[in-house]
Amino acid sequence: MSDGEHQVLVIGAAGDDTKVWPRTRAVAEGRSNPGRIRWGWGGVARNIAENLAYLGADVHLITAVGDDEAGHNLLAHLETVGVDISAVLLSEEGHTSAYVALYNTEGELWLAFDDMRVVAEVTPGYLQRQRALFRTADMICIDANLSPRTLQTVFRLAHQYRVPVCADPTAALLAPRLAPFLPNLVLLTPDRTEAESLLGEPLPTEEAIIQGARRLVQRGVGLAVVTLGAEGLAYATSEESGRLPAFQVEVVDPVGVGDALTAAVIYGLLEGCAPAEAVRLGLAAAAQTLRCRETVCPNLSLQLLYEQLIV
Secondary structure, rough: OOOOOOOOEEEOEEEEEEEEEOOOOOOHHHHHHHEEEEEEEEEEHHHHHHHHHOOOOOOEEEEEEEOHHHHHHHHHHHHHOEEOOOHHHHHHHOOEEEEEEEEOOOEEEEEEEEEOOHHOOOOOOHHHOOOOHHHHHOOEEEEEOOOHHHHHHHHHHHOOOOEEEEEEEEOOHHHHHHHHHHHHHHEEEEEEEHHHHHOOOOOHHHHHHHHHHHHHHOOOEEEEEEEEEOEEEEOOOOOOEEEEEOOOOOOOOOHHEEEEEEEEHHHHHHOOOOOHHHHHHHHHHHHHHHHHOOOOOOOOHHHHHHHHHHO
């Protein structure tokens, strides 16, 4: 466990990821196709937690995993990287979450499936039993895999202990779960489709995306960051807004890039950085993660990100 000065409580999904890329443009249905298949640990909350640990935060993770081989191996990995797993629920009935993503030859997501049912075992009652972690946290970060009732409990406890909350909407289908809580968020990091889902309108142009970030702020979000992949991001606060390009790097694997960005922005805010500086720190983390084959880059560090910003 890290001895960092910032205590972060992360709540959401953890599991394993399987990623598949075809080796040829022509994919034949009904038979095997040549491809490149990679496996690793995943889950938005887990990814953010591991990134934060590498950046130097003290991280507690609340999630649920199955009492199976995958679950035990996942917990062992989290302990190795410095994430506190004492509040992870070990389910006797559910199995560890899994995510399978299929990409096209350009590296863009084509189709994905997930099984996150075990996360439903993180109930309001379970969070109440972990309330001591809310009391000591400097920041709470959630993903939208949590049920609406569990989200209500998160924000109730956060309000009780005056702890700021950040959120990653996770997917366009899940993003609306966060809509009732926008005024309670100091940071929200949707991608374009998630922002469109939250706002209920398309964001087809660069100006529309910036305006979308501003509208999220008007609905109560402290810092809204709309991520745009290789095109960078748009961000807004009540005092400023803007568009920042992505760092130009060789793309090895795009999976987990948004989670790294979220973690770095959170850490920047905890360090007292101005919003624009925290967002640039997030872009540096995204660039570093793009260069890695792993979903979470194991050599990520705060020093490395600042060196990248200087360059």
